[in-house]
Amino acid sequence: MKPSNFPTIISITEDEIDLNALVEKITLTSTGAAAIFTGMVRGKTKRTGHAQGIAYAPHETTYLEYEAYIPMAEKKMRQVADEIREKWDVVEGIAIVQRIGKLYPRTPTVLIACTASHRDTGVFEAARYGIDRLKEIVPIWKKEFMPDGEEWVEGEYIPKREE
Amino acid sequence: MKPSNFPTIISITEDEIDLNALVEKITLTSTGAAAIFTGMVRGKTKRTGHAQGIAYAPHETTYLEYEAYIPMAEKKMRQVADEIREKWDVVEGIAIVQRIGKLYPRTPTVLIACTASHRDTGVFEAARYGIDRLKEIVPIWKKEFMPDGEEWVEGEYIPKREE
Amino acid sequence: MNKVKVLFFATMRTRAKRSSIDLELAENTTIAELKKTLIAKIPALEASLPSTLVSVNREFAFDEEMIPTNAEIALFPPVSGG
Amino acid sequence: MNKVKVLFFATMRTRAKRSSIDLELAENTTIAELKKTLIAKIPALEASLPSTLVSVNREFAFDEEMIPTNAEIALFPPVSGG
Numbered sequence A, B: 001m002k003p004s005n006f007p008t009i010i011s012i013t014e015d016e017i018d019l020n021a022l023v024e025k026i027t028l029t030s031t032g033a034a035a036i037f038t039g040m041v042r043g044k045t046k047r048t049g050h051a052q053g054i055a056y057a058p059h060e061t062t063y064l065e066y067e068a069y070i071p072m073a074e075k076k077m078r079q080v081a082d083e084i085r086e087k088w089d090v091v092e093g094i095a096i097v098q099r100i101g102k103l104y105p106r107t108p109t110v111l112i113a114c115t116a117s118h119r120d121t122g123v124f125e126a127a128r129y130g131i132d133r134l135k136e137i138v139p140i141w142k143k144e145f146m147p148d149g150e151e152w153v154e155g156e157y158i159p160k161r162e163e
Numbered sequence C, D: 001m002n003k004v005k006v007l008f009f010a011t012m013r014t015r016a017k018r019s020s021i022d023l024e025l026a027e028n029t030t031i032a033e034l035k036k037t038l039i040a041k042i043p044a045l046e047a048s049l050p051s052t053l054v055s056v057n058r059e060f061a062f063d064e065e066m067i068p069t070n071a072e073i074a075l076f077p078p079v080s081g082g
Helices: A019-025 A070-087 A123-137 B019-025 B070-087 B123-137 C010-016 C031-041 C043-051 D011-016 D031-041 D043-051
Strands: A008-013 A033-040 A049-051 A054-056 A063-068 A094-099 A101-103 A108-116 A140-146 A149-153 B008-013 B033-040 B049-051 B054-056 B063-068 B094-099 B101-103 B108-116 B140-146 B149-153 C002-008 C020-025 C053-056 C059-061 C072-076 D002-008 D020-025 D053-056 D059-061 D072-076
Touching: A008 A070, A019 A033, A019 A094, A019 A108, A019 B019, A033 A123, A033 B123, A063 A094, A070 A094, A070 A123, A094 A123, A108 A123, A123 B033, A123 B123, B008 B070, B019 B033, B019 B094, B019 B108, B033 B123, B063 B094, B070 B094, B070 B123, B094 B123, B108 B123, B140 C010, B149 C010, C002 C010, C010 C043, C010 C072, C020 C031, C031 C043, C031 C053, D002 D011, D011 D043, D011 D072, D020 D031, D031 D043, D031 D053
Parallel strands: A008 A094, B008 B094, C002 C072, D002 D072
Antiparallel strands: A033 A108, A033 B033, A049 A054, A063 A101, A063 A140, A094 A108, A140 A149, B033 B108, B049 B054, B063 B101, B063 B140, B094 B108, B140 B149, C002 C020, C053 C059, C053 C072, D002 D020, D053 D059, D053 D072
16 A cells, blocks of 8 residues: 555545535645546436345335444545555545435435546546445445335445455 | 436536536436536646647646637537437436636536436446547637746647537 | 628637627638638638638538528637636 | 454344444454354344354454454444445
């Protein structure tokens, strides 16, 4: 893991995710591009399928309740940031934020943002990698509350040794 | 061009770009993912190179002044949104915003955001395509003010017929 | 006669030292002919001509195209926004 | 003896009907042995066992690993955040 003077923001919070403030914090004088992902609570899921290894049928969601093993989740979010820097050394700032608690449809629940000097440096791929990894190794779970019941959502990724 | 009931926000403005508000406006009940690109004014450009077809040496920028042929730029931004919907019919909302006027380093100047139900639907690629196309066909230019002079930045893309 | 307005942006505006010009063109004037007319009136535009883009009624236009009546025309360099 | 705290999250917490348990383990207990001990104490955990992840001191841990002294252990299902 190489040391880095670039800003890395890791946060697990019950507060609203403020995109403006987060992007501002990871923007350096040399920054020209930010790739940002946010995920929201879906009120209506139309497709039958499998995302992040989770099978589901079309359904409605009343709200989600997020729970985190906070100290380990922070450690693993920092690891995701380190992995991004290992793979894309052009990345300048990184913000990884997970909102927890009771969250209703249309609410942003997670943010991954990466900045770089230029957009053709892998910064989009870095953000995409960040959200994929978060959904694999960061110990956070959601319980889904639907009109007709509630259910813990479980992923299917089994971390490997040294992960 | 197929009709779409999904929100499309096109804006050329002198005001600050508000990521929170823009993402909120393109988030539907069925939305679970937003891929967002923002570009900022670089105060320090380190690499010698060629981006968007523009050659440059390492230099400092005091500020940029953006100018747009506004009615045509709005038309072409709408065309970029239409092209995104043609290529990725999973995209729900699209926001394309260009800030113009005198803009200092670290200031976001442009935003492209695309939403979709899930992140594995091409929504990252759609946002990337949007910023690439904006930099090809939307008539906006910037004049760069440096400690030792000023210069119009010119792209090199020559639009083709029917473009 | 065909009255048209020609707008200049960015480098073209700087070269032309103005942001627009009103012209009266013959019917069926092409973009290529318009360029010649403009250079005759504003010689400073010639240097940029190889990289000049032209739009007619807010769509990109090309040398052999005819200019419609009352067209809004613009001359500008390849775009550099974002 | 090795005093450890075992935390339960998500499905495991629901099954265990508690969020943690304090245990005294023999020296050199492995993760696999810990699982057996836990199932003996809380039989409801057994159904989830095939998909249970284990962490020791906030890193993922595997069956044959020894549990260090005063470890903070956690049991939880594959993650579903984001």
